[in-house]
Amino acid sequence: MKILRSGILDTIQDSGRCGSQHLGINPSGAMDCFSSQLSNAVLGKELKSPVIEFHFPSSQILFEKENIICICGADFLPTINNQPVPLHHPIVVNKNSILKFSKLQSGARCYLSLLNEINIEKWNNSYSTNLKANAGGFKGRPLLTNDVIGCKENFGVSNILKNRDLVVLPWKAQDTVDTRNEIEFIIGSEWHWLTKDARESFSEHWFQITNEADRMGYRLAGQKLFANTEEQLVSSAVSFGTIQLLPKGQLIILMADHQTTGGYPRIAHIISAHLPILAQKKPNDVVRFKLTSLEEAQKKLVNQKKYLNQLQIACKFRLEELLHAAL
Amino acid sequence: MSIYHPYTMFPLGDSALTIDFGNSIDDQTNQKVLQLYHQIKDAHIPYLTDLVPAYSSLTVYYDVISVYSTEHSAFEAISELIENITEEKPKPVDGTKRLIDIPVCYEIKYALDIYEIARQKNLSVEEIIAIHTSKTYRVYMLGFIPGFSYMGLVDEQIEVPRKTEPRPNVEAGSVGIAGRQTGIYPLNSPGGWQIIGKTPLRLFNKDLAQPVLFEPGDEVKFYSITEDEFEDFKKRNS
Numbered sequence: 001m002k003i004l005r006s007g008i009l010d011t012i013q014d015s016g017r018c019g020s021q022h023l024g025i026n027p028s029g030a031m032d033c034f035s036s037q038l039s040n041a042v043l044g045k046e047l048k049s050p051v052i053e054f055h056f057p058s059s060q061i062l063f064e065k066e067n068i069i070c071i072c073g074a075d076f077l078p079t080i081n082n083q084p085v086p087l088h089h090p091i092v093v094n095k096n097s098i099l100k101f102s103k104l105q106s107g108a109r110c111y112l113s114l115l116n117e118i119n120i121e122k123w124n125n126s127y128s129t130n131l132k133a134n135a136g137g138f139k140g141r142p143l144l145t146n147d148v149i150g151c152k153e154n155f156g157v158s159n160i161l162k163n164r165d166l167v168v169l170p171w172k173a174q175d176t177v178d179t180r181n182e183i184e185f186i187i188g189s190e191w192h193w194l195t196k197d198a199r200e201s202f203s204e205h206w207f208q209i210t211n212e213a214d215r216m217g218y219r220l221a222g223q224k225l226f227a228n229t230e231e232q233l234v235s236s237a238v239s240f241g242t243i244q245l246l247p248k249g250q251l252i253i254l255m256a257d258h259q260t261t262g263g264y265p266r267i268a269h270i271i272s273a274h275l276p277i278l279a280q281k282k283p284n285d286v287v288r289f290k291l292t293s294l295e296e297a298q299k300k301l302v303n304q305k306k307y308l309n310q311l312q313i314a315c316k317f318r319l320e321e322l323l324h325a326a327l
Numbered sequence: 328m329s330i331y332h333p334y335t336m337f338p339l340g341d342s343a344l345t346i347d348f349g350n351s352i353d354d355q356t357n358q359k360v361l362q363l364y365h366q367i368k369d370a371h372i373p374y375l376t377d378l379v380p381a382y383s384s385l386t387v388y389y390d391v392i393s394v395y396s397t398e399h400s401a402f403e404a405i406s407e408l409i410e411n412i413t414e415e416k417p418k419p420v421d422g423t424k425r426l427i428d429i430p431v432c433y434e435i436k437y438a439l440d441i442y443e444i445a446r447q448k449n450l451s452v453e454e455i456i457a458i459h460t461s462k463t464y465r466v467y468m469l470g471f472i473p474g475f476s477y478m479g480l481v482d483e484q485i486e487v488p489r490k491t492e493p494r495p496n497v498e499a500g501s502v503g504i505a506g507r508q509t510g511i512y513p514l515n516s517p518g519g520w521q522i523i524g525k526t527p528l529r530l531f532n533k534d535l536a537q538p539v540l541f542e543p544g545d546e547v548k549f550y551s552i553t554e555d556e557f558e559d560f561k562k563r564n565s
């Protein structure tokens with residue numbers, strides 16, 4: 001696989017790097033973990049397999065060998081050899097096919113999974129690119145023009161193609177990321193540092209995602225919130241989805257590349273099941289926060305994972321059937 | 328009553344739990360944090376995905392899917408687990424701490440803020456160096472960016488707040504002060520600490536099995552080197 005032209009920020013990610021946060025090594029991983037896992041599930045692959053995460057404008061990719069791919073997440077109107085192809089479907093591509101993304105239709109991040117998977121080494125238990133440490137993924141950095149990334153060759157697919165350029169296989173994922181603007185949170189340990197007014201404002205007002213929104217975090221614009229204490233915190237752990245109150249009353253939501261520890265009040269946390277919704281928001285989009293309970297948050301996460309697991313098993317079965325029939 | 332009491336536990340989002348020993352920077356509290364950290368780590372519990380010790384808290388990240396059941400929430404299950412561990416008699420800790428000597432060049436070329444601190448504190452640059460190298464510091468925690476060490480406590484005479492405007496890029500190896508904390512930037516990074524010198528040592532190397540030089544609980548002593556010695560170190564280590 002070769003990058004013909006690089007995009008603004010395309011990296012190899014998986015579901016994140018566990019077990020190194022005590023060294024200050026942040027977990028990274030896909031911003032929209034649901035879509036990245038969905039793209040793997042549709043191909044019947046392990047959910048934590050490596051994928052490419054694209055931002056728009058995205059890279060153009062030449063598949064030098066045949067493969068089966070799946071694109072999930074944001075809709076950047078993907079084409080193969082200039083022919084539009086759908087999201088959420090497995091697509092068999094012939095060798096020398098070119099994948100392009102033509103327009104940012106909706107969302108912010110798009111994921112590509114490959115059946116004959118990207119052939120890279122793990123760094124500290126994960127394939128994810130850690131941009132701070134310049135480690136993991138492909139050479140620890142975003143993909144650049146002329147990069148050649150090897151793929152494994154476990155599955156031959158030429159019998160499915162039968163000389164065609166591409167074949168869209170009939171099955172697809174039903175549940176995909178929703179585009180709602182109401183995102184659920186649970187309260188953080190410093191929630192009660194907010195004044196009563198501020199607590200109410202937090203769930204009543206709309207907040208806008210500013211231009212300072214990247215893989216590290218989203219700064220929000222909107223109603224300023226005030227604390228009823230001058231107390232200072234010593235640094236301690238923060239998490240993907242933690243909402244911190246900055247000294248001037250503004251909010252920041254920590255995203256996948258967040259630092260491991262911080263000292264600002266943690267007033268709330270976006271629930272894990274809704275982080276994918278947030279990961280598909282862009283600067284100028286508006287969101288509103290809705291309170292939920294920890295139990296409800298965990299239930300939603302478990303249900304999401306159940307769906308992905310079931311889909312993965314079903315798709316694996318269908319794909320194996322197809323690969324055998326084509327022999 | 329276990330040695331760990333009193334402490335509080337609260338959820339850090341829906342996939343982590345923080346055990347908090349009080350909002351403070353002191354050796355005794357941090358010792359408790361690290362003791363519990365090792366105790367939980369040594370239990371090798373597969374569904375705990377990350378353990379992050381900080382100044383006065385320990386955060387445990389867990390895999391909700393593995394712990395979730397309809398009878399109890401995953402948070403309840405994990406907090407019960409932690410409570411049980413804190414009731415166990417902790418293993419005697421190995422009293423031998425690592426002492427790591429860190430060479431620092433305090434020349435103005437690298438010590439971007441040292442003159443300003445000297446002026447503010449009414450000290451000479453030599454006095455600041457003498458004070459900074461006189462103590463053995465404890466690595467309380469690592470965080471912020473890969474390998475960044477939070478150490479302390481520096482002598483009150485050289486205690487200075489963070490810069491009001493953080494620098495967009497602080498060079499790897501830069502040694503800084505923030506309040507009574509001192510630390511070293513392991514990578515080029517934006518940063519707001521007051522920079523008083525630079526070490527030629529590499530604190531982060533992704534190609535090593537242990538990519539980070541320090542571990543929480545280490546003791547660190549700085550010693551002053553000249554610019555020539557700094558260059559020598561660099562050459563020998565490259």
